[in-house]
Amino acid sequence: MKNMEGQKVPNVTFKTRSGDSWCDVTTDELFKGQKVIVFALPGAFTPTCSSSHLPRYNELAPTFQQHGIDRIVCLSVNDTFVMNEWKKDQKADNITFIPDGCGTFTDGMGMLVDKADLGFGKRSWRYSMLVNDGVVEKMFIEPEVEGDPFQVSDADTMLNYLNPAAEKPKAITVFTKPGCGHCTRAKAALEKAGLSYEEIVLGTDATMRSLRAVSGELTTPQIFVDGQKIGGADDLEKYLGTAQSAAA
Structure with a gap:
């Protein structure tokens, strides 16, 4: 996997759906002049993504905001209809869901992998990153081992990077x-x-x-x-x- 720390994120226009209308969202709109956390995952509605990865970022969103984070982005190589339905299902109102349907952004990040053995086709490797004004400040990339590792791209690891002494909300x-x-x-x-x-x-x-x-x-x-x-x-x-x- 490619570590992009110190480099700008790829310049991409995402095709999203808002209500009954198509809406283009650019990387400038997402990242320019902002401090943004991105966590990328293999697919909406998949077990680890739905049970652990997404819910914890949504739960810790207010704490991240207290530490200067403007936006938290969940990115997956899925279409906008799937991502919108997943957001509703998860009640994840603190997260911005971005569909990288063609894998353009993911490929530019060096994170596009072949999951044909699962019938998924091309998908994103699991990782998280802190992006400051469009430049990758820090990346947490899951180890290149078989399966779907989930060890370092979690919300708690990111919060620990921002502030090891941060007080977490009660469960x-x-x-x-x-x-x-x-x-x-x-x-x-x-x-x-x-x-x-x-x-x-x-x-x-x-x-x-x-x-x-x-x-x-x-x-x-x-x-x-x-x-x-x-x-x-x-x-x-x-x-x-x-x-x-x-x-x-």
Whole structure:
């Protein structure tokens, strides 16, 4: 794989779709005068990309913004329709999805690889980079080994490069069920505190058995913070009050 540190990114016009209209997006629009993180991956809707690579960048986007990052770009050799649907599916509103459908940008970066053995054709090797005003400042390229390695292009590695002491957001999960007033109160409390969270809705995302297996409870909501069981809405309000007092 080619390391492009110190060089300008390829000059490419991407064919994107916004609503019912085609929209050309140039590399100047994406990078000129901006500090941008790009993470490139083999394909939308593929396992590692959907379960780990994309979600963590989306989760850490506010933290990256605090460290001077203007935009986070997810790039793949897929068409714009696929990329748009993937963004909707992942609810990744903090990320700019760029379709490199013909692989022009990826080829210019020296990252175009043949995945014919998987029926993919030409795709991008997995990597991430920090681009400062169109010039590649830093690249994290996955090792050239068999399969689909995912060791260095992750969001945490990039954040560690920017600031090893950066404070990461808490991992918060809320088990809820439709029509639950206490669930609504818990979510409102988290939002008021400026804390993002993952919501797992019983009957849609999980079952009552799942809730009992994880929490030992049969009531909702059940809130977990960084692996610690907080409990219901009343417990959450006490926790948030304690956390705010400690911060003050």
